[in-house]
Structures are given as C-alpha cells and as structure tokens.
Amino acid sequence: MxxxxxxxxxxxxxxxxxxxxxxxxxxxxxxxxxxxxxxxxxxxxxxxxxxxxxxxxxxxxxxTGSIIDDIPDTGSLRDDVLEVLQRMTDRFAVIGPDIFHGLLSEAPDLDQEAFTGMAGVMATIVKQAAERGEIPTADVPERVLTAPTNLLRHEMLFTRDPVPASTLVSLVDDVFLPLVSGTPPRSG
Amino acid sequence: MxxxxxxxxxxxxxxxxxxxxxxxxxxxxxxxxxxxxxxxxxxxxxxxxxxxxxxxxxxxxxxTGSIIDDIPDTGSLRDDVLEVLQRMTDRFAVIGPDIFHGLLSEAPDLDQEAFTGMAGVMATIVKQAAERGEIPTADVPERVLTAPTNLLRHEMLFTRDPVPASTLVSLVDDVFLPLVSGTPPRSG
DNA sequence: CTCCTTAGAGACGTTGCGTCTCTTACGGTT
DNA sequence: AACCGTAAGAGACGCAACGTCTCTAAGGAG
CATH class of the missing domain: 1.10.10.60 (Homeodomain-like)
Known part of the structure; x- marks a missing residue:
C-alpha cells in the first residue's frame, strides 16, 4: 500500500x-x-x-485563496469598487450561504481578517481616485469606506439567493459614490 | 402531582x-x-x-417581543434613526452574538421578517421628516433606507463586543444623513 | 362518572464526535 | 544495509444528544 x-x-x-x-x-x-x-x-x-x-x-x-492580494486599478472609481464587490460575490458563490453561516457560528474570529482587510483595499482604491482627481479628497470616514463591502456581506448572509449584479450597482451608485463624490452635506 | x-x-x-x-x-x-x-x-x-x-x-x-411595533417620532430625523438603532442594539445585547449566529445557521429565514420590517419603519420615519420639511424628499432608494439598520446588523454579527453608541452616531452622521439630506450628487 | 387527550417520565436506537490503540510503511541515521 | 522513530491507515470505544416510541395517569369535556 x-x-x-x-x-x-x-x-x-x-x-x-x-x-x-x-x-x-x-x-x-x-x-x-x-x-x-x-x-x-x-x-x-x-x-x-x-x-x-x-x-x-x-x-x-x-x-479559494485571498481577495485582498491584488487591488483593482481600472482608472475608474466606480469600476474599481464594482470589481471588488464582484470578486466578493464570486467567492461567496463558491462557498455558499450555509458554509458561511456555519463557519461564523463556530469560528467567529475567522472573517475578522478578510473583514478588516477589505478596508485597506477600499482605502487604496479611493486614494487612487483622489490622485486622478476623480473625487475631491481621499479623506473618507472609515464607516463610508467599508459601507459597500459590509452591506454586500450583509446581503450575502441574509438572502439565500445569489446576489444579482443590480445589487452591486445599487450599492455603488445609491450609497457609495454619493458619499465620496462631491461634498455630501453634513448634519453636525 | x-x-x-x-x-x-x-x-x-x-x-x-x-x-x-x-x-x-x-x-x-x-x-x-x-x-x-x-x-x-x-x-x-x-x-x-x-x-x-x-x-x-x-x-x-x-x-423580547417585536421592535417594529411602535415607530419613534421625536420630531428630529436624526434622533428617530438613532432611537431605532438603539433599540436594535438593546435587543441584541439581550440575545447575544452566539445565539444570533447559531440561529442564522440553522434557521436562515428567521430574521427575514424583522429584516424587511425595518425597511417599513425607516420609510415611515423618513416620510415624517419630509413632511416636517427636514429633508427635501421622502423618495429615498430602498438601499439607502435600509443602510443604517443593515450596517448595524452586520456590525453586531461580526464584532463580538457590544456595539458602542459612537458607532450608531457614526452610522447616522457619516452615512445616513448625508445621503438623505440635501441633494447628494448622483453618478449615473 | 366516563372517556379522551396529553403531560410527565424515561427507554431506545442512531449518529457523529473526539480519543485511543494497534500495526506497519517509510525516510533518516548510523 | 540494518535499524529506529515518526506518523499513516484503520477501526474500536465511550460519550453526548438527537428524535422516536411507549407507558401510566391526570384532569378537562361531555
């Protein structure tokens, strides 16, 4: 043998x-x-x-390897963010919802890494966009930076069906871009 | 007996x-x-x-009863949203993270109800604010409407520690209010 | 007073965990 | 080339908890 x-x-x-x-x-x-x-x-x-x-x-x-290794640089902020979200979606499609849920319940600190890692990816993308002059400043609150990826992760966790492309577009166009482009009016 | x-x-x-x-x-x-x-x-x-x-x-x-029964109406959009988020946080403090995780992995359709219910609560709050003239319009994308509660739920799921009040404030001031007040610049 | 539902109690077979034990292949050492 | 230590392959074992089944008797309905 x-x-x-x-x-x-x-x-x-x-x-x-x-x-x-x-x-x-x-x-x-x-x-x-x-x-x-x-x-x-x-x-x-x-x-x-x-x-x-x-x-x-x-x-x-x-x-499945890691997502945070190479950072997209398409020349367009919108496309960069969509690319990141698309990669997350693809990965999730392979893993599937029950594995995600199951792992989270038994190994809570697992995703912490991929989780905080995404903030860095987004920060770089925004910095690139600011340097191109696409947005006024790269000084964006952490909360805004992580909003698209966090909302997508939430979506993946709570809906059983695969996340459609329209959701990614909505996250970028309805939430993220309005917050980083122009000067969104502050309340406080 | x-x-x-x-x-x-x-x-x-x-x-x-x-x-x-x-x-x-x-x-x-x-x-x-x-x-x-x-x-x-x-x-x-x-x-x-x-x-x-x-x-x-x-x-x-x-x-624990339901959150979606009575809708806050403090006269201030900011306070209304903070109130909703605070109630979610309180409820979660009682339930605790492992129960949340465990239930999600075994009964995935559970929170669907409380989940979609929150959208209705937020819609009402925004409508109240628009009627007061606090914001220009109540015609806010669903995605924006659910962003604060979804982000909070995400936060509760991924951080083991109790969510601090500062997080709630950040969700409202950095994300939600900029999106609904004024006219946030659209990209498409 | 009788009857029917079901509470209370626990035995049972099954599954899968995580541990333990045993034999034996293989690679490194002399 | 002989030897030896590590770990592979295989499976028995005890344990915990599941979900099912069975039995007796309480107590409400008629």
Missing part, C-alpha cells in the same frame, strides 16, 4: 474536505466522511486540525 | 428554553436540559416545536 506523506497528503485531505463541504454542506459534513473520502483515518485529520471548523477554514483558504 | 396545561405549560417551556439559552448559549443548549428545567419530558417539547431552532425562536419572540 502506497502511503502518502507531507504536502501530498495534506492536499488530499483538504481536497476531500472541500469536496465534502460542496456535496453535503457545512452543517452535514462529518469528519468520518472526510476521512473516508481521503482514504485515511480520522486521526490523520485530528492530528492537523482540532475540529471541523478549523479543517473547513483551512480547506477554504487552500481552494 | 399538579399537571400544567395550555398557556401555563407553554409559558413554562419557553421560559425554561430561554433561561437555558442565556445560561449555556445556543450552541450548547440541549432539548434534554430544557425539558429537565421545565420539569417535563422531551415529548412535550417535540409535540410543539420540530427542533431546537424553532423552540429557541419561539422563546425569543415570547421574551
């Missing part, structure tokens, strides 16, 4: 975990099934990850 | 369920524990609710 080791084995485990997630969903995923699919024992899993949540998070990272 | 019936028994069951939720959290709540605390058998629970999620939702409704 060929016995797998190191990176090869690890990859097989993560592949098995992810396939299992896609097939059964997060809620119905069992460690037994993952082990069986990977043709190995449960101990091999528990030697690497302490529980279901950690395993699935690792599998997700392994399969 | 006194045997409880009808509303009295139901109330005892829901009380027991909620106390158990507060004590153990949603994830660690067991039907056995609820039954034991209510001094009854599991069958009495399963006769009324099909599973844990349904039971806890019922208990939550029973204990």
């Amino acid at each position: 060929e016995r797998r080791r190191g990176a090869e084995l690890e990859a097989a485990l993560l592949d098995a975990a992810w396939d299992e997630v896609l097939e059964s969903g997060y809620a119905r995923l069992t460690m037994e099934a993952v082990a069986a699919r990977a043709h190995t024992g449960k101990q091999v899993l528990y030697r690497r990850w302490r529980n279901r949540a950690e395993l699935v998070i690792a599998a997700m990272r392994y399969r | 006194e045997r409880r019936r009808g509303a009295e028994l139901e109330a005892a069951l829901l009380d027991a369920a909620w106390d158990e939720v507060l004590e153990s959290g949603y994830a660690r709540l067991t039907m056995e524990a609820v039954a034991a605390r209510a001094h009854t058998g599991k069958q009495v629970l399963y006769r009324r609710w099909r599973n844990r999620a349904e039971l806890v939702i019922a208990a939550m409704r029973y204990r």
Whole structure:
C-alpha cells in the first residue's frame, strides 16, 4: 500500500474536505466522511486540525485563496469598487450561504481578517481616485469606506439567493459614490 | 402531582428554553436540559416545536417581543434613526452574538421578517421628516433606507463586543444623513 | 362518572464526535 | 544495509444528544 506523506497528503485531505463541504454542506459534513473520502483515518485529520471548523477554514483558504492580494486599478472609481464587490460575490458563490453561516457560528474570529482587510483595499482604491482627481479628497470616514463591502456581506448572509449584479450597482451608485463624490452635506 | 396545561405549560417551556439559552448559549443548549428545567419530558417539547431552532425562536419572540411595533417620532430625523438603532442594539445585547449566529445557521429565514420590517419603519420615519420639511424628499432608494439598520446588523454579527453608541452616531452622521439630506450628487 | 387527550417520565436506537490503540510503511541515521 | 522513530491507515470505544416510541395517569369535556 502506497502511503502518502507531507504536502501530498495534506492536499488530499483538504481536497476531500472541500469536496465534502460542496456535496453535503457545512452543517452535514462529518469528519468520518472526510476521512473516508481521503482514504485515511480520522486521526490523520485530528492530528492537523482540532475540529471541523478549523479543517473547513483551512480547506477554504487552500481552494479559494485571498481577495485582498491584488487591488483593482481600472482608472475608474466606480469600476474599481464594482470589481471588488464582484470578486466578493464570486467567492461567496463558491462557498455558499450555509458554509458561511456555519463557519461564523463556530469560528467567529475567522472573517475578522478578510473583514478588516477589505478596508485597506477600499482605502487604496479611493486614494487612487483622489490622485486622478476623480473625487475631491481621499479623506473618507472609515464607516463610508467599508459601507459597500459590509452591506454586500450583509446581503450575502441574509438572502439565500445569489446576489444579482443590480445589487452591486445599487450599492455603488445609491450609497457609495454619493458619499465620496462631491461634498455630501453634513448634519453636525 | 399538579399537571400544567395550555398557556401555563407553554409559558413554562419557553421560559425554561430561554433561561437555558442565556445560561449555556445556543450552541450548547440541549432539548434534554430544557425539558429537565421545565420539569417535563422531551415529548412535550417535540409535540410543539420540530427542533431546537424553532423552540429557541419561539422563546425569543415570547421574551423580547417585536421592535417594529411602535415607530419613534421625536420630531428630529436624526434622533428617530438613532432611537431605532438603539433599540436594535438593546435587543441584541439581550440575545447575544452566539445565539444570533447559531440561529442564522440553522434557521436562515428567521430574521427575514424583522429584516424587511425595518425597511417599513425607516420609510415611515423618513416620510415624517419630509413632511416636517427636514429633508427635501421622502423618495429615498430602498438601499439607502435600509443602510443604517443593515450596517448595524452586520456590525453586531461580526464584532463580538457590544456595539458602542459612537458607532450608531457614526452610522447616522457619516452615512445616513448625508445621503438623505440635501441633494447628494448622483453618478449615473 | 366516563372517556379522551396529553403531560410527565424515561427507554431506545442512531449518529457523529473526539480519543485511543494497534500495526506497519517509510525516510533518516548510523 | 540494518535499524529506529515518526506518523499513516484503520477501526474500536465511550460519550453526548438527537428524535422516536411507549407507558401510566391526570384532569378537562361531555
């Protein structure tokens, strides 16, 4: 019997975990099934990850990579933001709502990283736009900066259906652009 | 042995369920524990609710009531919105993050109601403000209308700590008011 | 007073967790 | 080339909680 080791084995485990997630969903995923699919024992899993949540998070990272790596620079603020939102949507389409929910309930600090990371991406995009003279200033409140991505994340969590492109457009045109372009009147 | 019936028994069951939720959290709540605390058998629970999620939702409704019943009317748009957000925050403080997460993962359509309900509340508040002449028009995009409550809900879901008052103020002053007061410049 | 619903109690089979144990393949060391 | 330690592959195990089922008897309806 060929016995797998190191990176090869690890990859097989993560592949098995992810396939299992896609097939059964997060809620119905069992460690037994993952082990069986990977043709190995449960101990091999528990030697690497302490529980279901950690395993699935690792599998997700392994399969889908990170969004915050490269920042769009199309020359248009509107298109840049739409691009970011589109990438989030695509990623979510792969992951699916129940996995999202399930992970959040068991591993609350997970998305903290991708969460705060998005603020940085948006800040860069806005800075680029300000340098092009597209908007008056890059000095935008954090709350405004994160509004589109946060609202999209909220949308993905609460509606079961895939988020349509029109929602992304609405987020940008009805909420984000009015807040950063021109000088939105302040109340206080 | 006194045997409880009808509303009295139901109330005892829901009380027991909620106390158990507060004590153990949603994830660690067991039907056995609820039954034991209510001094009854599991069958009495399963006769009324099909599973844990349904039971806890019922208990939550029973204990916390609804937010969308009465709509604030302080005479100031800013105060009205802050009041709504404050009520959401208070409610969440009672419920707690893990219950929120747990319920969402098992009963995804739950909050749909409170969710769409908030849009109506905000619409009324904005209409009141427009009639007072506080803002130019009550014709505000749905997306803008729901932005504050959705962003707050997002905040409650992703940060474990209680939401501070400053966040509510920021949501209103940095995002909502700029969008509804004056004529925010449109891009399309 | 009788009857019918259902409360209260707990046994039961099942599932999946996480731990433990055992054998044995493999890669590094001497 | 022989040896040895680590970890793979496999599965048994005890435990917890699920949801179902069964039984007895309380107490309201007639």
